[in-house]
Amino acid sequence: MSRLAAENVTLAYDQRVIAENLSVTIPDHSFTVIVGPNACGKSTLLRALSRMLKPSAGSVLLDGSAISSLPAKKVARTLGLLPQTSVAPDGITVADLVARGRYPHQGLLRQWSAEDERIVQESMAATGVGGLAERYVDELSGGQRQRVWIAMALAQQTPLFLLDEPTTYLDIQHQIEVLDLCAELHEEQGRTLVAVLHDLNHAARYATHLIAMKDGAVIAEGAPCEVVTAELVQRVFGLSCQVIDDPETGTPLIVPAARKPRKAAAAAAVTASAVPTASATAAS
Amino acid sequence: MSTTSTTVKPGESEVSGESGAGVKGVRGVRAVRTRGGLSLRLDVRALLACLLLLALALAAAIALIGSGDYPMTPAEVLSTLTGGGNPGQEFIVQDLRLPRVLVGLLAGAAFGISGAVFQAVSRNPLGSPDVLGFAQGSSVGALVVIVYFQGGTVAVAAGSVVGGVATGVAIFLLAWKRGIQGYRFVLVGIGASAMLYALVLYLLTKANIVEATRATIWMNGSLNGRDWDQVGPLAAVCAALLPLLLLHGRPLRMLEMGDDAAYALGVRVDRVRVVTLLAAVLLVASATAATGPIAFVALTAPQLARRLTRSPGPNLLPAALMGAVLLVAADWSAQRLFGADQLPVGVLTGVLGGGYLLWLLARERRVGRM
Numbered sequence: 309m310s311r312l313a314a315e316n317v318t319l320a321y322d323q324r325v326i327a328e329n330l331s332v333t334i335p336d337h338s339f340t341v342i343v344g345p346n347a348c349g350k351s352t353l354l355r356a357l358s359r360m361l362k363p364s365a366g367s368v369l370l371d372g373s374a375i376s377s378l379p380a381k382k383v384a385r386t387l388g389l390l391p392q393t394s395v396a397p398d399g400i401t402v403a404d405l406v407a408r409g410r411y412p413h414q415g416l417l418r419q420w421s422a423e424d425e426r427i428v429q430e431s432m433a434a435t436g437v438g439g440l441a442e443r444y445v446d447e448l449s450g451g452q453r454q455r456v457w458i459a460m461a462l463a464q465q466t467p468l469f470l471l472d473e474p475t476t477y478l479d480i481q482h483q484i485e486v487l488d489l490c491a492e493l494h495e496e497q498g499r500t501l502v503a504v505l506h507d508l509n510h511a512a513r514y515a516t517h518l519i520a521m522k523d524g525a526v527i528a529e530g531a532p533c534e535v536v537t538a539e540l541v542q543r544v545f546g547l548s549c550q551v552i553d554d555p556e557t558g559t560p561l562i563v564p565a566a567r568k569p570r571k572a573a574a575a576a577a578v579t580a581s582a583v584p585t586a587s588a589t590a591a592s
Numbered sequence: 593m594s595t596t597s598t599t600v601k602p603g604e605s606e607v608s609g610e611s612g613a614g615v616k617g618v619r620g621v622r623a624v625r626t627r628g629g630l631s632l633r634l635d636v637r638a639l640l641a642c643l644l645l646l647a648l649a650l651a652a653a654i655a656l657i658g659s660g661d662y663p664m665t666p667a668e669v670l671s672t673l674t675g676g677g678n679p680g681q682e683f684i685v686q687d688l689r690l691p692r693v694l695v696g697l698l699a700g701a702a703f704g705i706s707g708a709v710f711q712a713v714s715r716n717p718l719g720s721p722d723v724l725g726f727a728q729g730s731s732v733g734a735l736v737v738i739v740y741f742q743g744g745t746v747a748v749a750a751g752s753v754v755g756g757v758a759t760g761v762a763i764f765l766l767a768w769k770r771g772i773q774g775y776r777f778v779l780v781g782i783g784a785s786a787m788l789y790a791l792v793l794y795l796l797t798k799a800n801i802v803e804a805t806r807a808t809i810w811m812n813g814s815l816n817g818r819d820w821d822q823v824g825p826l827a828a829v830c831a832a833l834l835p836l837l838l839l840h841g842r843p844l845r846m847l848e849m850g851d852d853a854a855y856a857l858g859v860r861v862d863r864v865r866v867v868t869l870l871a872a873v874l875l876v877a878s879a880t881a882a883t884g885p886i887a888f889v890a891l892t893a894p895q896l897a898r899r900l901t902r903s904p905g906p907n908l909l910p911a912a913l914m915g916a917v918l919l920v921a922a923d924w925s926a927q928r929l930f931g932a933d934q935l936p937v938g939v940l941t942g943v944l945g946g947g948y949l950l951w952l953l954a955r956e957r958r959v960g961r962m
Contacts, residue, residue: 360855384858391852395715397845397904403618404904411846412858416839420623420633428618464857 317366327524344521384412409463451482645913704915706872707890724781727885728788729759756877813938888945
């Protein structure tokens with residue numbers, strides 16, 4: 309029995325159907341990563357799992373009951389989300405923003421408890437933004453800002469945490485920083501993480517459970533070392549590649565095939581052993 | 593405050609960015625906690641700002657009661673209000689000037705808080721009822737009653753409420769596309785404003801000279817000659833809707849971060865938006881019915897309040913108090929500068945607020961949001 313699952317959902321924006329009859333189960337305590345080409349419905353699925361999008365058929369189950377039937381604040385105490393775009397209010401400090409993550413635990417008569425305070429501190433420490441507490445969010449770098457938003461979602465203290473493309477728009481070192489942070493949250497705190505990622509190599513390295521989607525359907529799922537093969541990448545992304553072992557972690561690493569110069573490509577099709585080189589191109 | 597049985601456990605109830613205790617960076621915030629687990633979050637600076645604004649509003653109100661053809665000192669005003677004046681003063685204060693001041697305070701608060709709600713929901717300082725065409729919508733309603741039905745004061749007020757509410761609903765429906773987006777909302781509102789203004793001009797061409805004069809006076813927005821008939825309905829609407837909006841302050845603050853983030857935190861985004869916008873529309877419409885359209889109080893009050901409290905969020909209570917201060921102070925200034933009942937307060941706020949709007953547009957351009 310898993311805590312979060314989508315059962316036979318049909319997902320659509322207005323009349324445009326993105327996915328039909330889709331079923332996905334998120335294994336508990338996994339770091340699940342959803343990958344797939346653009347417009348395959350991976351973000352849409354994440355929106356449905358986080359009750360941001362109501363399925364037009366089927367239902368998303370959280371702890372066995374339809375997520376749309378549960379009280380909003382109760383869901384927010386179980387399931388956190390890092391949206392793709394959020395707006396930091398003008399002139400807000402890091403600590404103030406992180407403190408807003410406590411909202412689902414608060415009420416009119418319980419506005420700012422000692423526990424809130426402790427958890428805000430811990431969340432900032434866990435994401436390494438404790439030293440920035442008094443800074444304004446708009447003065448931070450992209451990577452720092454993303455860690456602040458993650459800290460806010462952490463302060464929500466949810467056993468399930470969904471992230472919609474958390475590394476988009478970040479420099480490579482910040483991408484790795486954010487993913488390392490996610491891995492830590494998963495390993496050290498035993499949370500279930502679900503992320504949509506663009507980079508297949510990042511997905512293969514960090515995920516414990518991978519879901520590959522295409523055209524609104526799940527093509528394959530499982531541990532990356534079992535699932536990620538050259539055939540799968542060809543099938544899902546239409547990309548020919550080699551899959552080798554990541555020298556750092558031993559997880560699958562996708563190396564896209566080298567570009568075949570157009571004229572040489574025809575020849576290469578005949579003599580498969582011929583390696584197109586710059587000189588060959590120049591000669592032809 | 594009912595939770596005064598505070599237990600001061602060391603290092604627990606002292607939360608202040610400046611003093612270094614508690615969470616640094618959660619600025620100027622103190623928590624009041626009880627043994628029973630209740631806790632209130634107090635933003636000290638915002639609280640002081642509210643007290644200051646309340647004092648200013650009362651001072652401006654007393655000054656306004658004291659000014660006119662028969663000037664009174666603040667001491668005389670106070671003693672008359674508490675029942676110690678002579679019959680002449682009693683009449684001037686209770687029957688003539690107190691209703692005017694009360695309408696000013698209530699309408700100012702209504703404009704201020706609804707401006708704050710609109711700006712929070714549209715996430716844009718330009719998304720205020722002044723810019724969105726509410727004044728024009730209310731004017732159309734009032735003018736229809738004046739021109740086609742030759743209605744009395746009450747009927748005109750009712751017409752303006754209908755016009756204002758209809759404008760609000762129309763803008764809301766036109767701008768709704770899977771939620772409200774700031775610029776879509778503002779642009780739809782500006783469009784509505786232009787079309788409704790054309791309608792106002794058309795109605796004026798249909799009016800005879802007496803009706804046209806009456807309409808123009810109404811559209812200037814003024815506190816002149818307001819009596820208890822205007823105070824009653826406005827006070828009732830404020831008594832019902834101001835507390836309702838203040839209770840929605842916390843979810844509105846979450847809405848600032850975007851729909852997705854607010855959803856994720858357990859805010860029922862659509863419900864909060866519909867309830868608060870509806871309440872704000874009703875407040876603007878009722879205030880406009882009592883005073884006529886008074887320009888730019890709703891636009892400026894929330895922004896000035898926010899600069900005073902230096903606290904992010906819609907700052908609903910400070911915005912309401914700031915609106916009251918602005919409107920009553922503007923009316924008092926108009927009377928001092930131009931003589932009693934010479935200049936309608938709407939003209940003064942229009943000139944001052946127009947300047948502020950230009951500055952705001954220039955600034956929005958500079959920070960790249962336009």
